[in-house]
Amino acid sequence: MATESGRKAVVLVSGGLDSATVLGIAKAEGFDCHAISFDYGQRHRHELVAAERVCEAAGVARHIVCPIDLRAFGGSALTDEIDVPKDRSDDEMEAGIPVTYVPARNTIFLSLALGWAETLGATDLFIGVNAVDYSGYPDCRPEFVAAFQQVANLGTKVGVEGEAWTIHTPLVSLTKAEIIRRGTELGVDYGLTLSCYDPDEHGRPCGKCDSCLLRAKGFAEAGLVDPLVG
Protein backbone atom coordinates (compact mmCIF):
# COMPACT_ATOMS: atom_id res chain seq x y z
CA MET A 1 0.00 0.00 0.00
CA ALA A 2 1.21 3.48 -0.88
CA THR A 3 2.04 5.96 1.82
CA GLU A 4 -0.45 8.75 2.56
CA SER A 5 0.13 11.68 0.25
CA GLY A 6 -2.41 13.79 2.09
CA ARG A 7 -4.11 14.71 -1.20
CA LYS A 8 -7.83 14.71 -0.55
CA ALA A 9 -10.34 12.79 -2.60
CA VAL A 10 -14.10 12.47 -2.34
CA VAL A 11 -15.29 8.88 -2.72
CA LEU A 12 -18.92 7.98 -3.39
CA VAL A 13 -19.77 5.09 -1.05
CA SER A 14 -23.12 3.33 -1.31
CA GLY A 15 -22.47 0.41 1.01
CA GLY A 16 -22.27 -2.00 -1.92
CA LEU A 17 -19.44 -4.21 -3.06
CA ASP A 18 -18.28 -1.92 -5.87
CA SER A 19 -17.94 1.29 -3.89
CA ALA A 20 -16.21 -0.56 -1.01
CA THR A 21 -13.63 -1.71 -3.56
CA VAL A 22 -13.25 1.81 -4.95
CA LEU A 23 -12.63 3.12 -1.45
CA GLY A 24 -9.95 0.45 -0.97
CA ILE A 25 -8.33 1.49 -4.27
CA ALA A 26 -8.42 5.24 -3.46
CA LYS A 27 -6.83 4.52 -0.09
CA ALA A 28 -4.17 2.31 -1.68
CA GLU A 29 -3.37 5.16 -4.10
CA GLY A 30 -2.55 7.32 -1.10
CA PHE A 31 -5.59 9.61 -1.05
CA ASP A 32 -6.95 11.09 2.13
CA CYS A 33 -10.46 9.78 1.60
CA HIS A 34 -13.63 11.74 2.32
CA ALA A 35 -16.67 9.56 1.82
CA ILE A 36 -20.12 10.69 0.77
CA SER A 37 -23.29 8.62 0.81
CA PHE A 38 -26.77 9.63 -0.25
CA ASP A 39 -29.99 9.18 1.59
CA TYR A 40 -32.37 9.39 -1.36
CA GLY A 41 -35.38 7.69 0.14
CA GLN A 42 -34.11 4.19 -0.51
CA ARG A 43 -36.67 1.44 0.03
CA HIS A 44 -34.45 0.08 2.79
CA ARG A 45 -32.04 1.73 5.23
CA HIS A 46 -29.62 -1.21 5.39
CA GLU A 47 -27.62 0.26 2.51
CA LEU A 48 -26.65 3.32 4.58
CA VAL A 49 -25.79 1.15 7.59
CA ALA A 50 -23.47 -0.85 5.33
CA ALA A 51 -21.91 2.39 4.00
CA GLU A 52 -21.16 3.48 7.55
CA ARG A 53 -19.53 0.10 8.36
CA VAL A 54 -17.44 0.20 5.17
CA CYS A 55 -16.22 3.77 5.84
CA GLU A 56 -15.37 3.00 9.44
CA ALA A 57 -13.39 -0.09 8.47
CA ALA A 58 -11.48 1.93 5.83
CA GLY A 59 -10.66 4.69 8.32
CA VAL A 60 -11.90 7.57 6.17
CA ALA A 61 -11.13 11.15 7.22
CA ARG A 62 -14.84 11.94 7.20
CA HIS A 63 -18.08 10.33 6.08
CA ILE A 64 -21.15 12.42 5.38
CA VAL A 65 -24.63 11.27 4.45
CA CYS A 66 -26.27 13.79 2.16
CA PRO A 67 -30.07 13.75 2.18
CA ILE A 68 -31.83 14.08 -1.19
CA ASP A 69 -35.55 13.78 -1.51
CA LEU A 70 -35.95 12.15 -4.92
CA ARG A 71 -39.22 10.46 -3.95
CA ALA A 72 -41.15 13.49 -5.21
CA PHE A 73 -39.85 12.60 -8.70
CA GLY A 74 -40.97 8.95 -8.79
CA GLY A 75 -39.89 6.64 -11.58
CA SER A 76 -37.70 3.92 -10.06
CA ALA A 77 -37.86 0.58 -8.35
CA LEU A 78 -35.36 1.79 -5.76
CA THR A 79 -37.58 4.59 -4.59
CA ASP A 80 -41.08 3.60 -5.67
CA GLU A 81 -43.32 0.68 -4.95
CA ILE A 82 -42.50 -1.13 -8.20
CA ASP A 83 -41.55 -4.76 -7.44
CA VAL A 84 -37.84 -5.57 -7.60
CA PRO A 85 -37.43 -8.23 -10.31
CA LYS A 86 -36.24 -11.64 -9.04
CA ASP A 87 -34.48 -14.66 -10.52
CA ARG A 88 -33.93 -13.08 -13.95
CA SER A 89 -31.66 -14.80 -16.47
CA ASP A 90 -28.45 -13.13 -17.73
CA ASP A 91 -30.25 -12.32 -21.00
CA GLU A 92 -33.13 -10.67 -19.18
CA MET A 93 -30.72 -8.62 -17.07
CA GLU A 94 -28.80 -7.49 -20.12
CA ALA A 95 -31.87 -6.39 -22.10
CA GLY A 96 -32.04 -2.61 -22.02
CA ILE A 97 -32.15 -0.20 -19.15
CA PRO A 98 -33.11 -1.87 -15.85
CA VAL A 99 -36.33 -0.91 -14.04
CA THR A 100 -34.08 -0.03 -11.10
CA TYR A 101 -32.82 2.96 -13.14
CA VAL A 102 -33.16 6.20 -11.15
CA PRO A 103 -33.45 9.29 -13.40
CA ALA A 104 -30.18 11.24 -13.51
CA ARG A 105 -28.95 9.48 -10.38
CA ASN A 106 -25.21 9.55 -10.99
CA THR A 107 -25.46 13.12 -12.34
CA ILE A 108 -27.12 14.17 -9.08
CA PHE A 109 -24.69 12.20 -6.90
CA LEU A 110 -21.61 13.48 -8.75
CA SER A 111 -22.90 17.06 -8.57
CA LEU A 112 -23.25 16.93 -4.81
CA ALA A 113 -19.89 15.20 -4.46
CA LEU A 114 -18.41 17.94 -6.66
CA GLY A 115 -19.79 20.68 -4.42
CA TRP A 116 -18.43 19.03 -1.31
CA ALA A 117 -15.06 18.34 -2.93
CA GLU A 118 -14.70 21.98 -3.92
CA THR A 119 -15.27 23.16 -0.37
CA LEU A 120 -12.70 20.61 0.83
CA GLY A 121 -10.12 21.74 -1.74
CA ALA A 122 -10.20 18.36 -3.45
CA THR A 123 -10.24 17.91 -7.23
CA ASP A 124 -10.37 14.11 -7.28
CA LEU A 125 -13.61 12.17 -7.19
CA PHE A 126 -13.92 8.37 -7.12
CA ILE A 127 -17.04 6.56 -8.28
CA GLY A 128 -17.63 2.84 -8.71
CA VAL A 129 -19.39 2.90 -12.06
CA ASN A 130 -19.04 -0.19 -14.16
CA ALA A 131 -19.84 -0.56 -17.83
CA VAL A 132 -19.33 -4.31 -18.04
CA ASP A 133 -21.83 -6.09 -15.82
CA TYR A 134 -24.36 -3.25 -15.66
CA SER A 135 -24.20 -1.74 -19.10
CA GLY A 136 -27.90 -0.92 -18.97
CA TYR A 137 -27.34 2.25 -16.94
CA PRO A 138 -26.50 5.18 -19.23
CA ASP A 139 -24.85 7.07 -16.37
CA CYS A 140 -22.30 4.32 -15.75
CA ARG A 141 -20.58 4.68 -19.13
CA PRO A 142 -17.13 6.23 -19.67
CA GLU A 143 -18.52 8.84 -22.08
CA PHE A 144 -20.94 10.04 -19.43
CA VAL A 145 -18.15 10.33 -16.87
CA ALA A 146 -15.96 12.23 -19.36
CA ALA A 147 -18.84 14.66 -20.00
CA PHE A 148 -19.34 15.18 -16.29
CA GLN A 149 -15.61 15.85 -15.84
CA GLN A 150 -15.99 18.62 -18.42
CA VAL A 151 -18.91 20.07 -16.43
CA ALA A 152 -16.69 20.05 -13.34
CA ASN A 153 -13.87 21.83 -15.14
CA LEU A 154 -16.18 24.50 -16.57
CA GLY A 155 -18.64 24.89 -13.72
CA THR A 156 -16.46 25.34 -10.64
CA LYS A 157 -14.23 28.06 -9.31
CA VAL A 158 -11.16 25.82 -9.09
CA GLY A 159 -11.79 24.50 -12.60
CA VAL A 160 -11.96 28.02 -14.02
CA GLU A 161 -8.88 29.01 -12.06
CA GLY A 162 -6.94 26.31 -13.88
CA GLU A 163 -7.12 23.17 -11.77
CA ALA A 164 -8.29 20.08 -13.59
CA TRP A 165 -10.78 17.72 -12.01
CA THR A 166 -10.26 13.97 -12.24
CA ILE A 167 -13.18 11.60 -11.94
CA HIS A 168 -11.64 8.25 -11.17
CA THR A 169 -13.59 5.18 -12.29
CA PRO A 170 -11.22 2.34 -11.42
CA LEU A 171 -13.88 -0.36 -11.93
CA VAL A 172 -15.28 0.85 -15.22
CA SER A 173 -13.90 -1.96 -17.37
CA LEU A 174 -13.60 -4.73 -14.77
CA THR A 175 -15.88 -7.74 -14.50
CA LYS A 176 -17.53 -8.38 -11.14
CA ALA A 177 -15.05 -11.24 -10.55
CA GLU A 178 -12.09 -8.92 -11.25
CA ILE A 179 -13.53 -6.30 -8.88
CA ILE A 180 -13.86 -8.89 -6.12
CA ARG A 181 -10.32 -10.19 -6.68
CA ARG A 182 -8.90 -6.65 -6.61
CA GLY A 183 -10.75 -5.76 -3.41
CA THR A 184 -9.76 -9.01 -1.76
CA GLU A 185 -6.08 -8.28 -2.54
CA LEU A 186 -6.52 -4.86 -0.90
CA GLY A 187 -8.11 -6.37 2.21
CA VAL A 188 -11.65 -5.10 1.62
CA ASP A 189 -14.03 -6.97 3.93
CA TYR A 190 -17.03 -7.77 1.73
CA GLY A 191 -18.84 -9.10 4.77
CA LEU A 192 -19.50 -5.43 5.67
CA THR A 193 -21.11 -4.61 2.31
CA LEU A 194 -24.65 -5.05 1.06
CA SER A 195 -25.58 -5.37 -2.62
CA CYS A 196 -29.19 -6.56 -2.37
CA TYR A 197 -32.07 -4.42 -3.66
CA ASP A 198 -34.53 -6.13 -1.35
CA PRO A 199 -32.95 -7.37 1.91
CA ASP A 200 -35.00 -8.78 4.81
CA GLU A 201 -35.67 -6.76 7.96
CA HIS A 202 -32.28 -7.75 9.39
CA GLY A 203 -30.45 -6.52 6.28
CA ARG A 204 -29.76 -9.99 4.92
CA PRO A 205 -29.65 -10.33 1.11
CA CYS A 206 -32.60 -11.91 -0.75
CA GLY A 207 -30.29 -13.85 -3.08
CA LYS A 208 -32.68 -13.43 -6.00
CA CYS A 209 -32.61 -9.83 -7.25
CA ASP A 210 -30.33 -8.81 -10.15
CA SER A 211 -27.77 -7.39 -7.75
CA CYS A 212 -27.59 -10.55 -5.61
CA LEU A 213 -27.35 -12.73 -8.74
CA LEU A 214 -24.51 -10.64 -10.18
CA ARG A 215 -22.68 -10.71 -6.86
CA ALA A 216 -23.02 -14.50 -6.56
CA LYS A 217 -21.80 -14.95 -10.14
CA GLY A 218 -18.84 -12.65 -9.43
CA PHE A 219 -17.73 -14.54 -6.33
CA ALA A 220 -18.15 -17.86 -8.16
CA GLU A 221 -16.03 -16.67 -11.11
CA ALA A 222 -13.41 -15.24 -8.76
CA GLY A 223 -13.24 -18.63 -7.03
CA LEU A 224 -13.95 -16.93 -3.69
CA VAL A 225 -16.62 -17.34 -1.04
CA ASP A 226 -18.92 -14.41 -0.29
CA PRO A 227 -18.57 -13.81 3.46
CA LEU A 228 -22.20 -12.60 3.48
CA VAL A 229 -23.57 -15.95 2.40
CA GLY A 230 -20.65 -18.36 2.78
Place this chain on the structure above:
Amino acid sequence: MATESGRKAVVLVSGGLDSATVLGIAKAEGFDCHAISFDYGQRHRHELVAAERVCEAAGVARHIVCPIDLRAFGGSALTDEIDVPKDRSDDEMEAGIPVTYVPARNTIFLSLALGWAETLGATDLFIGVNAVDYSGYPDCRPEFVAAFQQVANLGTKVGVEGEAWTIHTPLVSLTKAEIIRRGTELGVDYGLTLSCYDPDEHGRPCGKCDSCLLRAKGFAEAGLVDPLVG
Protein backbone atom coordinates in the same frame (compact mmCIF):
# COMPACT_ATOMS: atom_id res chain seq x y z
CA MET B 1 -48.50 34.85 -26.59
CA ALA B 2 -48.26 31.47 -28.32
CA THR B 3 -50.91 28.84 -27.79
CA GLU B 4 -50.18 25.96 -25.40
CA SER B 5 -48.36 23.22 -27.27
CA GLY B 6 -48.62 20.90 -24.30
CA ARG B 7 -44.88 20.17 -24.52
CA LYS B 8 -43.58 20.04 -20.96
CA ALA B 9 -40.60 22.01 -19.73
CA VAL B 10 -38.95 22.22 -16.33
CA VAL B 11 -38.12 25.79 -15.32
CA LEU B 12 -35.76 26.63 -12.47
CA VAL B 13 -37.44 29.36 -10.44
CA SER B 14 -35.61 31.05 -7.58
CA GLY B 15 -38.03 33.86 -6.85
CA GLY B 16 -35.67 36.42 -8.36
CA LEU B 17 -36.17 38.76 -11.29
CA ASP B 18 -34.24 36.65 -13.80
CA SER B 19 -36.05 33.36 -13.26
CA ALA B 20 -39.44 35.09 -13.21
CA THR B 21 -38.57 36.44 -16.67
CA VAL B 22 -37.45 32.99 -17.86
CA LEU B 23 -40.75 31.53 -16.71
CA GLY B 24 -42.57 34.24 -18.66
CA ILE B 25 -40.52 33.41 -21.76
CA ALA B 26 -41.06 29.63 -21.46
CA LYS B 27 -44.79 30.22 -21.12
CA ALA B 28 -44.81 32.58 -24.11
CA GLU B 29 -43.04 29.88 -26.16
CA GLY B 30 -45.99 27.60 -25.46
CA PHE B 31 -44.44 25.23 -22.92
CA ASP B 32 -46.47 23.55 -20.22
CA CYS B 33 -44.26 24.79 -17.38
CA HIS B 34 -43.24 22.70 -14.38
CA ALA B 35 -41.34 24.83 -11.90
CA ILE B 36 -38.66 23.66 -9.49
CA SER B 37 -37.17 25.66 -6.63
CA PHE B 38 -34.48 24.60 -4.20
CA ASP B 39 -34.46 24.89 -0.46
CA TYR B 40 -30.71 24.76 0.09
CA GLY B 41 -30.53 26.29 3.53
CA GLN B 42 -30.75 29.87 2.26
CA ARG B 43 -30.04 32.51 4.88
CA HIS B 44 -33.57 33.77 4.41
CA ARG B 45 -36.83 32.07 3.46
CA HIS B 46 -38.28 35.07 1.61
CA GLU B 47 -36.75 33.79 -1.64
CA LEU B 48 -38.92 30.65 -1.58
CA VAL B 49 -42.01 32.68 -0.73
CA ALA B 50 -41.30 34.86 -3.76
CA ALA B 51 -40.82 31.73 -5.92
CA GLU B 52 -44.23 30.48 -4.84
CA ARG B 53 -45.83 33.86 -5.68
CA VAL B 54 -44.16 33.99 -9.11
CA CYS B 55 -45.22 30.41 -9.99
CA GLU B 56 -48.79 31.01 -8.90
CA ALA B 57 -49.04 34.20 -10.95
CA ALA B 58 -47.65 32.37 -14.01
CA GLY B 59 -50.14 29.54 -13.60
CA VAL B 60 -47.56 26.73 -13.75
CA ALA B 61 -48.74 23.12 -14.07
CA ARG B 62 -46.83 22.25 -10.89
CA HIS B 63 -44.29 23.81 -8.56
CA ILE B 64 -42.07 21.68 -6.37
CA VAL B 65 -39.55 22.79 -3.77
CA CYS B 66 -36.69 20.35 -3.62
CA PRO B 67 -34.80 20.30 -0.32
CA ILE B 68 -30.99 20.10 -0.51
CA ASP B 69 -28.86 20.32 2.57
CA LEU B 70 -25.75 22.09 1.27
CA ARG B 71 -24.98 23.63 4.66
CA ALA B 72 -22.86 20.61 5.55
CA PHE B 73 -20.51 21.71 2.74
CA GLY B 74 -19.98 25.33 3.82
CA GLY B 75 -18.23 27.81 1.58
CA SER B 76 -20.74 30.50 0.59
CA ALA B 77 -22.26 33.74 1.77
CA LEU B 78 -25.69 32.45 0.80
CA THR B 79 -25.48 29.53 3.18
CA ASP B 80 -22.83 30.51 5.72
CA GLU B 81 -22.38 33.31 8.16
CA ILE B 82 -20.07 35.33 5.92
CA ASP B 83 -21.32 38.94 5.67
CA VAL B 84 -23.05 39.88 2.42
CA PRO B 85 -20.99 42.68 0.83
CA LYS B 86 -22.82 46.02 0.59
CA ASP B 87 -22.53 49.17 -1.53
CA ARG B 88 -19.80 47.82 -3.81
CA SER B 89 -18.83 49.69 -6.97
CA ASP B 90 -19.30 48.14 -10.44
CA ASP B 91 -15.54 47.47 -10.57
CA GLU B 92 -15.59 45.67 -7.23
CA MET B 93 -18.56 43.57 -8.33
CA GLU B 94 -16.87 42.63 -11.58
CA ALA B 95 -13.57 41.58 -9.98
CA GLY B 96 -13.40 37.79 -9.99
CA ILE B 97 -15.74 35.22 -8.53
CA PRO B 98 -18.18 36.68 -5.96
CA VAL B 99 -18.11 35.56 -2.32
CA THR B 100 -21.73 34.57 -2.87
CA TYR B 101 -20.49 31.74 -5.10
CA VAL B 102 -21.93 28.40 -3.96
CA PRO B 103 -19.76 25.42 -4.99
CA ALA B 104 -21.24 23.57 -7.96
CA ARG B 105 -24.63 25.19 -7.37
CA ASN B 106 -25.99 25.23 -10.91
CA THR B 107 -24.59 21.75 -11.55
CA ILE B 108 -26.54 20.50 -8.53
CA PHE B 109 -29.70 22.41 -9.44
CA LEU B 110 -29.61 21.32 -13.09
CA SER B 111 -29.02 17.69 -12.06
CA LEU B 112 -32.09 17.63 -9.87
CA ALA B 113 -34.15 19.44 -12.52
CA LEU B 114 -32.91 16.84 -15.03
CA GLY B 115 -34.06 13.96 -12.85
CA TRP B 116 -37.48 15.49 -12.39
CA ALA B 117 -37.79 16.36 -16.08
CA GLU B 118 -37.01 12.79 -17.05
CA THR B 119 -39.76 11.41 -14.85
CA LEU B 120 -42.16 13.97 -16.35
CA GLY B 121 -41.21 13.03 -19.91
CA ALA B 122 -39.78 16.50 -20.55
CA THR B 123 -36.52 17.14 -22.38
CA ASP B 124 -36.51 20.93 -22.11
CA LEU B 125 -35.02 22.78 -19.16
CA PHE B 126 -35.05 26.54 -18.69
CA ILE B 127 -32.53 28.33 -16.48
CA GLY B 128 -31.95 32.04 -15.99
CA VAL B 129 -28.18 32.12 -16.16
CA ASN B 130 -26.64 35.31 -17.37
CA ALA B 131 -23.09 35.83 -18.49
CA VAL B 132 -23.27 39.63 -18.85
CA ASP B 133 -23.97 41.21 -15.50
CA TYR B 134 -22.75 38.29 -13.38
CA SER B 135 -19.80 36.97 -15.31
CA GLY B 136 -18.06 36.02 -12.07
CA TYR B 137 -20.00 32.78 -11.71
CA PRO B 138 -18.35 29.98 -13.72
CA ASP B 139 -21.58 27.99 -13.80
CA CYS B 140 -23.48 30.79 -15.57
CA ARG B 141 -21.43 30.65 -18.77
CA PRO B 142 -22.66 29.21 -22.09
CA GLU B 143 -19.78 26.70 -22.23
CA PHE B 144 -20.82 25.30 -18.86
CA VAL B 145 -24.43 24.96 -19.99
CA ALA B 146 -23.32 23.24 -23.22
CA ALA B 147 -21.26 20.77 -21.19
CA PHE B 148 -24.20 20.06 -18.92
CA GLN B 149 -26.45 19.46 -21.94
CA GLN B 150 -23.94 16.84 -23.06
CA VAL B 151 -24.15 15.20 -19.61
CA ALA B 152 -27.95 15.13 -19.97
CA ASN B 153 -27.77 13.52 -23.40
CA LEU B 154 -25.28 10.87 -22.26
CA GLY B 155 -26.48 10.25 -18.72
CA THR B 156 -30.22 9.72 -19.08
CA LYS B 157 -32.42 6.99 -20.47
CA VAL B 158 -34.23 9.31 -22.91
CA GLY B 159 -30.92 10.79 -24.05
CA VAL B 160 -29.51 7.34 -24.81
CA GLU B 161 -32.72 6.33 -26.53
CA GLY B 162 -32.20 9.18 -28.98
CA GLU B 163 -34.04 12.22 -27.61
CA ALA B 164 -31.93 15.35 -27.36
CA TRP B 165 -32.12 17.55 -24.30
CA THR B 166 -32.28 21.32 -24.68
CA ILE B 167 -31.14 23.58 -21.89
CA HIS B 168 -32.69 26.94 -22.67
CA THR B 169 -30.84 30.00 -21.41
CA PRO B 170 -32.87 32.85 -22.88
CA LEU B 171 -31.17 35.49 -20.70
CA VAL B 172 -27.57 34.42 -21.20
CA SER B 173 -26.50 37.38 -23.32
CA LEU B 174 -29.00 40.01 -22.16
CA THR B 175 -28.17 42.95 -19.91
CA LYS B 176 -30.27 43.38 -16.78
CA ALA B 177 -32.14 46.25 -18.50
CA GLU B 178 -32.93 44.05 -21.51
CA ILE B 179 -34.18 41.28 -19.21
CA ILE B 180 -36.48 43.72 -17.43
CA ARG B 181 -37.80 45.12 -20.70
CA ARG B 182 -38.48 41.63 -22.06
CA GLY B 183 -40.28 40.53 -18.89
CA THR B 184 -42.30 43.73 -18.78
CA GLU B 185 -43.45 43.12 -22.39
CA LEU B 186 -44.55 39.63 -21.34
CA GLY B 187 -46.47 40.93 -18.36
CA VAL B 188 -44.15 39.61 -15.65
CA ASP B 189 -45.02 41.30 -12.33
CA TYR B 190 -41.62 42.13 -10.81
CA GLY B 191 -43.39 43.24 -7.65
CA LEU B 192 -43.72 39.53 -6.82
CA THR B 193 -40.00 38.83 -7.14
CA LEU B 194 -37.14 39.23 -4.69
CA SER B 195 -33.52 39.74 -5.71
CA CYS B 196 -31.95 40.81 -2.41
CA TYR B 197 -29.32 38.66 -0.65
CA ASP B 198 -30.16 40.19 2.71
CA PRO B 199 -33.80 41.31 3.04
CA ASP B 200 -35.31 42.52 6.31
CA GLU B 201 -37.64 40.34 8.38
CA HIS B 202 -40.60 41.33 6.22
CA GLY B 203 -38.79 40.29 3.04
CA ARG B 204 -38.07 43.87 1.92
CA PRO B 205 -34.85 44.40 -0.08
CA CYS B 206 -31.81 45.98 1.61
CA GLY B 207 -31.01 48.11 -1.46
CA LYS B 208 -27.26 47.77 -0.88
CA CYS B 209 -26.12 44.24 -1.73
CA ASP B 210 -24.72 43.42 -5.20
CA SER B 211 -28.03 41.95 -6.28
CA CYS B 212 -30.07 45.01 -5.21
CA LEU B 213 -27.57 47.34 -6.89
CA LEU B 214 -27.69 45.41 -10.17
CA ARG B 215 -31.47 45.37 -10.08
CA ALA B 216 -31.68 49.13 -9.45
CA LYS B 217 -29.22 49.78 -12.27
CA GLY B 218 -31.25 47.53 -14.58
CA PHE B 219 -34.53 49.29 -13.91
CA ALA B 220 -32.85 52.68 -14.30
CA GLU B 221 -31.31 51.68 -17.65
CA ALA B 222 -34.63 50.21 -18.82
CA GLY B 223 -36.31 53.49 -17.94
CA LEU B 224 -38.79 51.63 -15.75
CA VAL B 225 -39.75 51.82 -12.09
CA ASP B 226 -39.14 48.80 -9.87
CA PRO B 227 -42.54 48.03 -8.31
CA LEU B 228 -40.71 46.72 -5.22
CA VAL B 229 -39.19 50.10 -4.39
CA GLY B 230 -41.09 52.50 -6.66
